[in-house]
Amino acid sequence: MESILPLIRIVDLKKSYGVKEILKGINLDIFPGQVIGYIGPNGAGKSTTVKILTGLIEDFTGTVEVNGINIQEDPLAVKALLGYVPENAELYDVLTPMEYLDFIGKLYGMEDNLILERSLKLLTAFGLESNANNRMDTFSKGMRQKVLLISGIIHNPQIIVLDEPLSGLDANAVIFVKELISLLAKEGKTIFYCSHMMDVVEKVSDRILLINQGSIIADGTIEELKTDPNESLEHIFAKLTNTGNSALDASNIITAIQ
């Protein structure tokens, strides 16, 4: 692939909770400017990978290096390079967007003026300028999600980890965020995109990773993953992860309520 050094390097990453092994040895090189679509069924180990990458989980075995820095040796240096928009977006919603962004910016060590300038510009760009000084407890889910997206990029990180970033956004906002992702990638940002929305993943990512039961079972561009040109990512996903007994059969539901 690329001749340059990988920005994120994961070698034999394992993580267990008690006897249950969540990640069973993941190996991965991610290069600058790539948009990675990280998909997998519930409980496959997606969130665990993200939590390790963002420094939320510290005890694991294997090596995770970001920009040549080992995350276990210097987690803070890695955190400074990352921007993270978590799933189940939680924020202190009694604050206003300006106050929340000020708080986040300062945790990244940014100066007052820079935070103020960027927050105003970003809020305006996301169409929230008229709500900049309203408490977020009155916001819709989409508006909160936008604030979280802003808080993930306000410090201009090199790598952006997005965990279901489109939840609650309306169709226009989804188009807008998809555009944003490709623009960020053009700027040389690396995007790590986790989602269950296969059609979006298929469109925005230039490399797709499919994780199932703690191992990566598919890795490549959408074209490489297709066995037949009409196949969608949804089909590929179902084919690779629906193994035998765990398969859900919707017709059982119909029988149950009849």
Add this chain to the structure above:
Amino acid sequence: MEKFILKFILLFRGVWKGLGINYEQFKIILETKVILENRKPISFRKRSSGKSSSSSSILQFLLYLIFGLIFMVIIFSIPDRYLAVSIMLLSFISMLSITLISDFSPILLDTRDQYIIMPRPVNDKTLAISRITFIAIKLFNQVIALTLPVLIYVLFNWDIVSVFLLCLQLILSTLIALIFVNGFYLISIKYLPIQKFKDVITYIQIGLSLVLFLSYYVGPNLIQSIVESHLTMEQLRFLWIFPSTWIASFQPLLFGNHNVHLVILSTLGILTPFAGIYACTKLFSRGFNAKIAALASADNLPSETSQLTRDNPSKLPLYKRISSSVCSSPVEEAGFGIVWLISSKTREFKQQLYPSLAYLPIYFVFLFLRTGDDLPIAGKIAKLRDSGLYIIMFYLSLLTILTVFQLITQSNKYKAAWVYHVTPIQKPGQLMTGVLKACLIKYVLPFNILFLSICVPLFGLSSINDLLLSSAVGGIESILIMLFIVKNYPFSKASQSNSKAITNLLILGLLGILGYLHKTIFHYETLIWILAGLAWVVFFFMLKYLQREDWKGLAYDDN
């Protein structure tokens, strides 16, 4: 108790069906609401969302019963029956009104009905009547608890006509309380925006706990002095303006005292409840239910844009101006800002903290009143000054530090604390000193200024060094609490019920000992100055240490 009332109500199946409601739905809605009510935390005790109680109704009933006992004491110890009934009814109406507002507002504003019941095939009448019936059940429960002791007492001691009259008076008083509460809602809804309205209810709940606290301290004294000085209604003319007195006027009337003003008051007592009901139902209530429904759902609507957005960007908010002058790094400012902002904006936080802050001035007044009971004011001041008793007050105020620090780690929005763990915070200690500074400046400094402005005029300049010493002790205490007890980022834990009672007692004891030691040496002015100076040096030294602390304990709780 509510269960019994519910069972009783459900006996009249025919009546409910006759009203055109779906009895099965009515029954299950009420039963579910009673279960929910039984499992919710009691409103003016610390809310412990961690553990749901299963017997809060019984506890609450017992609590009201205790107040009922106090009402009984009023009736039984004041010899003038007119005065006794009038004071008892006044307490009853006030108590009922305040609890109605604080306990029933959540029921009225319950949005869950809208999401859970409204989409199901339940007709409007069934829903409306089950809501009203549920409120009635709560109300009866409360009234029974509050009046039971009085009723039992009078049943054995008064003649039967008076007892019936008292029952009538209690019913009329309940009506007055309902009208009052209704009026409160109507006016609030008309003039206040939703967030403000909920804030007002919070303040009323805080007020309620203060009233309880005050009546605990002042009530017995008041009754005692009324009893000892054989006061009668004639001497307490200010009571005449209260509806409770008008209603109470029936009693002397019954005993054949027909003077003109009693007749006027009694007439007022009968007319007011009915006039009130008429006013509430006919004049004000148009659209009340619609407004209540709108109120309950208004929370989820995006608010209309305010004009505040571009208010003078050059003017920094107060907290930013303070934080930029007391904090040395952005991370420290972040800690300062988050505590300052969230503590002023979170209703639950205020609900838990403000009562304990408000007790302090009350204690202070009480300490003043109790010192040298029979002395004139100048004598009391002299006694406080000479004994150094006022110093105890300073140390008592340091207890708030403990409360504040325990509360700032808790939040309903604790899950939002993930941000601390994905951001590159070099020295968590710096964030925590920001937190510490915000707490001290916001919650401790004002008290010290208050004490200073009270104590210097009263006890002279020599109280300054005492205050300096005690506040430095407070500063050191707060750092120790941070280091050993607060092991979490601000607002990063679910509220929890397992309070560290033993630790709290230890700290209380320690502060008590320190206060006592201070009180014994407070005459040696120079010594106090030296100690105060030393303590401040230690405080700043420890603050520096806290900043460098890397806080291994603040690990991410993965759930």
